[in-house]
Amino acid sequence: EVQLVESGGDLVPPGGSLRLSCTTSGFTFSAYTMNWVRQAPGKGLEWISFIDRTSTTRLYADSVKGRFTISRDDAQSTLYLQMNSLRAEDTAVYYCAKGHGPGSYLIDQWGQGILVTVSS
Amino acid sequence: ENVLTQSPGTLSLSPGERATLSCRASQSVNNNYFAWYQQKPGQAPRLLIYDASTRATGIPDRFSGSGSGTDFTLSISRLEPEDFAVYYCQQYAGTPRTFGQGTKVEVK
Numbered sequence: 001e002v003q004l005v006e007s008g009g010d011l012v013p014p015g016g017s018l019r020l021s022c023t024t025s026g027f028t029f030s031a032y033t034m035n036w037v038r039q040a041p042g043k044g045l046e047w048i049s050f051i052d053r054t055s056t057t058r059l060y061a062d063s064v065k066g067r068f069t070i071s072r073d074d075a076q077s078t079l080y081l082q083m084n085s086l087r088a089e090d091t092a093v094y095y096c097a098k099g100h101g102p103g104s105y106l107i108d109q110w111g112q113g114i115l116v117t118v119s120s
Numbered sequence: 121e122n123v124l125t126q127s128p129g130t131l132s133l134s135p136g137e138r139a140t141l142s143c144r145a146s147q148s149v150n151n152n153y154f155a156w157y158q159q160k161p162g163q164a165p166r167l168l169i170y171d172a173s174t175r176a177t178g179i180p181d182r183f184s185g186s187g188s189g190t191d192f193t194l195s196i197s198r199l200e201p202e203d204f205a206v207y208y209c210q211q212y213a214g215t216p217r218t219f220g221q222g223t224k225v226e227v228k
Contacts, residue, residue: 047216
């Protein structure tokens with residue numbers, strides 16, 4: 001069974017930093033693309049970042065470009081999101097999401113999500 | 121950015137009725153790289169349909185997707201109690217991947 005478990009969410013002040021982790025199991029992590037998607041309270045889904053299998057291609061939404069960095073550790077089957085210069089509008093539930101295949105842009109599995117709150 | 125607009129915002133129906141949800145893209149979606157997700161309160165989204173019309177693993181055949189180019193539809197042939205939820209469309213052909221704003225299917 002595929003499992004994606006996010007951790008690292010917290011209450012941080014504006015301008016602060018946070019690193020989210022997504023620990024995975026039940027599939028060969030190194031063979032799949034991965035994503036981060038967020039959902040502000042009461043709002044819809046917003047894709048924010050993608051990483052391919054080799055970490056060669058990393059894509060970001062304009063809203064986080066230059067502030068957030070996606071990375072992966074295949075030995076630990078873990079996905080990361082380093083978030084810097086956080087703003088109030090970054091407050092959201094952050095979902096780790098698995099790609100459908102080796103080069104796929106489709107998301108087929110989601111973690112349960114972790115709340116990040118940016119507030120003074 | 122390919123903006124996706126879902127309609128209606130809310131669909132009020134009774135169990136057993138047919139639901140038809142629409143999603144219009146501002147630009148043509150290449151390769152029909154188009155998906156539908158279901159989200160229930162407090163839960164993560166679940167993939168229902170991908171490549172515009174392919175049901176994901178384990179999805180009942182009452183769910184079907186159609187469309188191409190800029191216009192896509194999700195149909196639920198006979199609503200079951202567990203189908204009342206919010207549905208999102210998404211295109212994954214371009215960057216940024218974009219989602220629609222969601223359609224809530226509620227009990228009439």
